[in-house]
């Protein structure tokens with residue numbers, strides 16, 4: 001029996017073969033196990049003689065199997081390593097690279113231009129309360145102007161308050177002016193007088209969708225507060241920005257009177273362009289395209305933030321980031337911006 005089992009162990013070519021031998025010899029009804037069971041019926045003398053023989057057989061076969069198992073595993077690992085060896089002479093597989101989304105690219109360009117002009121950066125929450133989004137910005141209570149923005153209202157919370165997805169970046173004006181009011185006494189005591197200049201890039205939300213509107217879009221707010229700020233400063237700032245953004249001095253802009261509850265006077269700014277072809281051309285033609293709203297911060301808004309309108313004035317503006325991107329890079333439909341179509345993103349996206 002020992003010779004037969006040893007031969008089978010030696011011949012086993014795979015772990016499965018070896019396992020079969022182990023079961024045949026040492027399994028519940030294996031040949032060695034059967035022999036061990038016969039010990040019970042033997043006379044003590046017989047058992048004294050056969051016991052060590054059978055146990056010795058079991059031990060030798062067990063260790064032969066264990067040795068063979070280790071050898072088979074080593075061979076298997078060897079084969080696997082050989083098969084997986086990296087061939088450094090093969091060409092590298094193509095790598096799909098991510099790209100910068102046009103909106104983020106445009107946002108970065110805008111931030112860089114304003115940073116050059118001395119503007120700092122401020123941010124606020126996407127989920128706003130009614131006070132910052134409307135009331136403090138001089139929207140009369142229950143006035144239809146609140147609906148003008150196609151507001152997304154959130155469900156009432158436990159205090160009976162309904163938050164909104166901010167409809168514009170203007171609520172951050174309030175947050176900035178409140179903080180300014182807090183810090184003014186120290187600043188003035190230290191001889192650090194405003195003007196303060198901030199821009200606020202961010203997402204805004206309105207329930208609206210067509211070729212030039214999406215329910216989520218991006219604005220860049222600007223706010224300057226100082227002792228004798230006037231419309232001329234606003235116009236220069238925006239003209240300078242527009243020329244740098246479109247990378248040409250040929251940009252023609254115009255201010256059109258408009259109404260916003262939080263600025264007085266208010267204006268919208270258009271850029272002259274040619275829309276007769278498919279793509280919009282800046283700096284030629286006789287069409288006008290609205291790119292922003294702005295004006296002088298309304299005295300009521302200053303008061304709502306604790307600032308005295310007799311001492312402080314300011315201007316504010318809000319630019320449509322995505323819309324400016326469409327204009328600069330010639331995209332026909334705003335909705336494509338957020339459709340997450342990889343082909344579109346690969347076409348219009350920017351190399352990182």
Ligand code: PHE
Nearest residue numbers: 168170293294295316317318
């Ligand atoms: N918040 C206005 C809008 O979303 C734009 C604006 C900003 C107008 C600042 C005036 C001053 O339409």
